[in-house]
Amino acid sequence: MAGMKSSSLSAMHENKVISFEAIRIACRNCNLSTLCLPLGLTPEDVERLDTIVRRSRPLHRGDYLFHSGDRFRSLFVVKTGSVKTFAPSPEGGEQVLGFHLPGEIIGLDAIEHDAHSCSAKVLETTAICEVPFSRFEELSVTIPSLQHQMYRLLSKEIAQETEMLLLLGKKSAEDRLATFLLSLSHRLQKRGLSPTDFYLSMSRHEIGNYLGLAVETVSRLFTRFHEERLLVVDRKHVRLTDLDALEAMVQATPLEDCRRRLP
Amino acid sequence: MAGMKSSSLSAMHENKVISFEAIRIACRNCNLSTLCLPLGLTPEDVERLDTIVRRSRPLHRGDYLFHSGDRFRSLFVVKTGSVKTFAPSPEGGEQVLGFHLPGEIIGLDAIEHDAHSCSAKVLETTAICEVPFSRFEELSVTIPSLQHQMYRLLSKEIAQETEMLLLLGKKSAEDRLATFLLSLSHRLQKRGLSPTDFYLSMSRHEIGNYLGLAVETVSRLFTRFHEERLLVVDRKHVRLTDLDALEAMVQATPLEDCRRRLP
DNA sequence: CCCTTTGCTTGATCCTAATCAACTTAAATT
DNA sequence: AATTTAAGTTGATTAGGATCAAGCAAAGGG
Structure with missing residues (x-):
């Protein structure tokens, strides 16, 4: 009821004013900007990025960001809280693939197949920024430094998984x-x-x-x-x-x- | 000394005509184009990509593409042969990180740190295409479909490593x-x-x-x-x-x- | 060609972490 | 508060794969 841009999702639970307001911080005011997509962008370009970011109200323990097999539409950035990603197996078991903290991007493995190959589940009350990928790509074509940062973030993800391979291997x-x-x-x-x-x-x-x-x-x-x-x-x-x-x-x-x- | 474009590196061993000619195929004629960077590009854009690709003469078993710690300048694509990447440990041991076949890109993990965190060693006589990354980035800003393909390839690398995590984990x-x-x-x-x-x-x-x-x-x-x-x-x-x-x-x-x- | 080196195979033994089992504590539900 | 359920801890046993040890075959070098 407060702001006019009440985002895409319906806004119930408006009694949780404090936390809800806290997560609606724009990219330009977000303390995660040195870890996240805005790194290296001009303030002007950060504003442009900001226009495509969707900020939902907080998710709660057990909520899913997406399920394995879902069509890939958006990247998700943890703003506060934490998320686990895991590969479910048909028999009901699962392999945990990662735990994601604020500023970390989830869904990067889904770009190629246009579908999520893992599920993402919220571990505690968590705020998320959703970045619709097709709009992001349009934007990153026009902002070289955004493209650069995206290459860096994808590369970082690869390097991190390599670390993990090293760990599990030896x-x-x-x-x-x-x-x-x-x-x-x-x-x-x-x-x-x-x-x-x-x-x-x-x-x-x-x-x-x-x-x-x-x-x-x-x-x-x-x-x-x-x-x-x-x-x-x-x-x-x-x-x-x-x-x-x-x-x-x-x-x-x-x-x-x-x-x-x-x- | 047949061709006029004798590439950047000096051309000795010109007696190995057959294999040497074979590896100098331009992107447009390369049968790996459905796996590699040119996927989805117009013939015109493939030509532009082709101008920045450097094709050296064949490398031999034991040769290095780069060492861990080297400054990151280029991505390397296997054209024929195979390459292993590995993380050397100070004590002389190593952790093998991958075996790379034709069409596969090596060095994607180095973009973020601007330095290679692993070494790449040739397993058999191998031809390589070298893609200077700064020139590649300039190009991918002007060719949306190239940016798209690069996102896809980076994502694919992440998904593959995830597979590997699953394997080693369980x-x-x-x-x-x-x-x-x-x-x-x-x-x-x-x-x-x-x-x-x-x-x-x-x-x-x-x-x-x-x-x-x-x-x-x-x-x-x-x-x-x-x-x-x-x-x-x-x-x-x-x-x-x-x-x-x-x-x-x-x-x-x-x-x-x-x-x-x-x- | 012999001799060394390197890579691979096979057998015996050991050890780390999985599995099985029982119990404790905390949280959720009533 | 009582009951149920889930999560965590601890102990006993087991098994899968590492390590140790030895031998063999192919390749390389003089």
């Missing part, structure tokens, strides 16, 4: 969880949040699934890390008390091939 | 090798080659490294697949004698979570 369970926690830490820090003190919006089951480990293993590792004074964990809340040790654990990848040239 | 050694062989089979078929009869340009060690398995495991699996009449293998030569059985093996992913709603 490393131990311990390394995997350490890397996961450090990844969260770094990403939260970039967003101006505490790199040592945060809540996990995903379950142990989802962490394990993501890292290719059983729930039990994840649980045991949390216990062990706790015992080793690397962190304090209580339910979903984690406090990393020895970032250096975690980093060292990951660095010290005792990769093979160190004995090949002996006798 | 599947057994058997599944991994079967998936690997089928992937090769499909990709060769798309290129007009036999999907059942081919040579592996990479070693067992490299296959194992890529799939997150020990060499010994790969060797044992080849033996087992042979015993099960799924393939005939002799050294580097493979003939897949039961594609359906291999497909079935991969499909029948007995993913967990089938017992959760019982007692």
Whole structure:
């Protein structure tokens, strides 16, 4: 009822004024602009981008952004909250593909097939910016720096998945969880949040699934890390008390091939 | 010294006329155009793209396209032959990230950091098209369909790596090798080659490294697949004698979570 | 051609993390 | 508050694949 541009979707729950207003910030005022599509654009071009962005009211835990198989129409950017993407298998199982924090773009894998090959599910109350892709492409043809940024973001996604391949291909369970926690830490820090003190919006089951480990293993590792004074964990809340040790654990990848040239 | 456009690099070994001429085919005559950057472009635009493509003389086994850490200047497209990319680790080990066949683009992960995060090494005599990226970007600003195709190719790379994550995250050694062989089979078929009869340009060690398995495991699996009449293998030569059985093996992913709603 | 090197295969043993099972705690529903 | 359900932890056992060890075959080099 407030603004005249009440966006595409119907606006109920208008009693949640505070959070709803908070998410309707335009790109130009958004603190994520250094991570997101507007990076490198002139203020004028940011305005043009802004006109095609759709901002819905907040989604809640369990809501879907899209399902595997859906026609690809838009990219989705997390504004606040978090989202998991996963590949559902016919038998009801799933493979978690990623957890997405504010500023991260979801749906980049769908451009080629014009259909989503994974599903995206909201982990907590979350605000999303929707970017209709056909309109985006029209725009990026006329804004070279937007095209450049899009190439960079796509490339970044590839580089990140490569990191993940490295992790799953070679490393131990311990390394995997350490890397996961450090990844969260770094990403939260970039967003101006505490790199040592945060809540996990995903379950142990989802962490394990993501890292290719059983729930039990994840649980045991949390216990062990706790015992080793690397962190304090209580339910979903984690406090990393020895970032250096975690980093060292990951660095010290005792990769093979160190004995090949002996006798 | 036949042609007048003797390309950027010096042209020695002109006695290798046949193969050298073969690789100097322009984009418009290249049979890979349905897989590569020219897809969807007008003949006129293909010509424009062609002017920025550099075609060197053939590279040989062990040659590098680039090293990890090199400044990013160009994308590389395999024209004939094959290339492996890998992340070298300080201790001398490496993680193989991919094997690249004709029409596949290498270097997409480097756009963001403006530096290569992996190395690319030629597995057999190989012809490469080099696409200077800054010139490519200039061009793709003026050719919407080229921008579109680049988005698609980047997206495809992301989707492929996602597939790989799924493989490494959940599947057994058997599944991994079967998936690997089928992937090769499909990709060769798309290129007009036999999907059942081919040579592996990479070693067992490299296959194992890529799939997150020990060499010994790969060797044992080849033996087992042979015993099960799924393939005939002799050294580097493979003939897949039961594609359906291999497909079935991969499909029948007995993913967990089938017992959760019982007692 | 012999000799070394490199790549591959096969067998034996070990170890990490999965699986199975039981129990605890927290959250949701009544 | 009582009951149910879901999530997490801990222990015991097992299995799949890594590692260790040895031998063989092909390729390369003098």
